[in-house]
Amino acid sequence: MTLHDKAMEDTAASRPLLDKASASHGMEGKSPSQIGGFLSSAMFSWLTPLMDLGYSRPLEFDDLYQLNPNNRAQYISAAFQKNWAIEVAKPKPRLWLALARSFGGPFIVAGFLRLITDSSQFVGPLMIKLMIAFLSDRLADVTIGLYYVLAILLAGVIQSFSLRQYSFLCSETGLRVRSAIVTAVYDKSLVLAASSRAKKAYGFSPCNLVALYQMLVTSYLLYLQLGVAYFAAFAIMLLLVPATTTVSTAMQRLQRALMTVKDGRVKAVYEVLSGIKVLKLQAWETSFATRVMQLRSNELNKLRAYVFARGAATMVFNGVPTLVTIASFFGYIYMGHKLDVGTALTSLALLNILRPSEFWTAGRIPPHGRA
Numbered sequence: 001m002t003l004h005d006k007a008m009e010d011t012a013a014s015r016p017l018l019d020k021a022s023a024s025h026g027m028e029g030k031s032p033s034q035i036g037g038f039l040s041s042a043m044f045s046w047l048t049p050l051m052d053l054g055y056s057r058p059l060e061f062d063d064l065y066q067l068n069p070n071n072r073a074q075y076i077s078a079a080f081q082k083n084w085a086i087e088v089a090k091p092k093p094r095l096w097l098a099l100a101r102s103f104g105g106p107f108i109v110a111g112f113l114r115l116i117t118d119s120s121q122f123v124g125p126l127m128i129k130l131m132i133a134f135l136s137d138r139l140a141d142v143t144i145g146l147y148y149v150l151a152i153l154l155a156g157v158i159q160s161f162s163l164r165q166y167s168f169l170c171s172e173t174g175l176r177v178r179s180a181i182v183t184a185v186y187d188k189s190l191v192l193a194a195s196s197r198a199k200k201a202y203g204f205s206p207c208n209l210v211a212l213y214q215m216l217v218t219s220y221l222l223y224l225q226l227g228v229a230y231f232a233a234f235a236i237m238l239l240l241v242p243a244t245t246t247v248s249t250a251m252q253r254l255q256r257a258l259m260t261v262k263d264g265r266v267k268a269v270y271e272v273l274s275g276i277k278v279l280k281l282q283a284w285e286t287s288f289a290t291r292v293m294q295l296r297s298n299e300l301n302k303l304r305a306y307v308f309a310r311g312a313a314t315m316v317f318n319g320v321p322t323l324v325t326i327a328s329f330f331g332y333i334y335m336g337h338k339l340d341v342g343t344a345l346t347s348l349a350l351l352n353i354l355r356p357s358e359f360w361t362a363g364r365i366p367p368h369g370r371a
Contacts, residue, residue, distance in 0.1 A: 031066040042165070071172065073179050077187075079103075080180035103176045110169035116162040118214055122221060123155035125349035129225075129342040218353050222328070225347050229331030233324040240320055247316060251309045258302040265295040325351050 032046040040046045046065075053063055069075060083101040087093035100107075131148050134140050222230045272279065272288050279285055328347060333339055 031068045042161075044164070044168075071175060071179075073183055076102075076176050076179045077183040080184060084184065099177055099180065102180065103173050106169045107173045110166045110173065113162040113166040113169070114210055115213070117159050117166060118210060118217075120155045120159040120162070121353060122217060122350075124152055125221070125346050125353070127152050127155075128349055129346045132342040132345070214353060218350050222347060222350050225343055225350070226328055226332045227335070227337070229335055229337070230328055232331035233328040236323055236327050237320070240316065240323075244313075244316055247309060247313045251306065251313060254302065254306040254309055258299070258306050261295065261299045261302050265292065265299050268292050268295055321351060321354065324354070 032041070050059070050063065050065065053059065079102045080098060083098040084093075084095075086101075087095070087098045127148050131145070134145050134148060219230070219234065222233075268288075269292060272292065279288060325348065328351070329339060329344070332343075
């Protein structure tokens with residue numbers, strides 16, 4: 001191989017799969033960052049030409065945008081390897097620190113956007129009581145009501161804008177982290193000795209700071225609305241933590257057992273299909289069919305137990321907010337307070353903020369399936 005051929009091969013290997021030189025794109029090979037400026041990225045208006053094209057005719061693969069240059073594997077791998085080299089030089093290298101140096105900036109911005117999102121969602125519940133008081137007063141100034149409406153509108157717009165940007169930045173950061181790890185694993189697999197593979201597995205369980213922030217702010221606002229009566233509801237939440245932990249542990253145990261039995265059944269079916277000629281010649285169909293059906297019956301029993309546990313988890317998820325609401329209002333009335341419409345609606349709106357699964361079941365209820 002000549003030097004010219006080797007140079008051409010290296011160029012082809014480093015060229016992106018979706019490149020103007022190899023395909024003709026409906027968007028002229030442009031990336032979203034090249035379509036517009038800050039407003040285009042903030043409002044996602046760079047999607048408009050693609051949507052217009054999709055409205056006029058069915059989209060094809062060549063109609064898609066190019067990846068942004070900083071989202072391509074070559075750029076991501078170089079940025080990660082630079083920071084990973086710094087960590088490798090240390091006595092205890094940390095992968096998360098190298099990832100944070102490489103891609104932590106947008107993730108921090110996403111955290112601030114999520115903080116804005118969660119803060120703006122409290123405006124609506126707080127405005128409810130003020131709106132009811134305004135509507136109950138016939139002599140109230142109309143301008144005040146307009147201010148309330150404007151505050152609710154602005155809070156909704158800010159919440160929607162920050163939430164969409166938060167989701168986009170998190171997805172983009174996740175794409176970069178995944179690409180960096182995948183390329184690093186492939187690079188490592190080329191030089192790692194077989195005896196050194198799969199010796200250790202590392203993992204971490206990050207705290208759900210968003211759920212903690214929601215819980216603290218919502219609890220404080222509910223305390224302002226209901227007073228000491230809210231502690232009755234908070235006590236119920238604390239008492240139900242062992243229940244959710246027990247259900248989660250049972251589901252994880254049942255899921256592991258289900259996956260083990262399912263792997264055995266799939267392996268048995270594969271063996272039967274692979275040796276079907278031998279089974280036919282030896283007339284072993286009945287015995288192997290009985291074996292497969294026994295494995296399938298055992299799998300169904302494990303699946304049934306897992307579904308029952310999942311139902312219990314769903315019952316806890318749907319029942320806890322109702323119990324908390326009943327306990328809060330019962331304690332409020334029992335202490336001699338009058339539960340008016342403003343207090344009730346404001347409290348219900350705040351309690352609904354605590355309903356999402358990331359608070360009630362964060363880190364407790366495992367997913368439906370595990371690879």
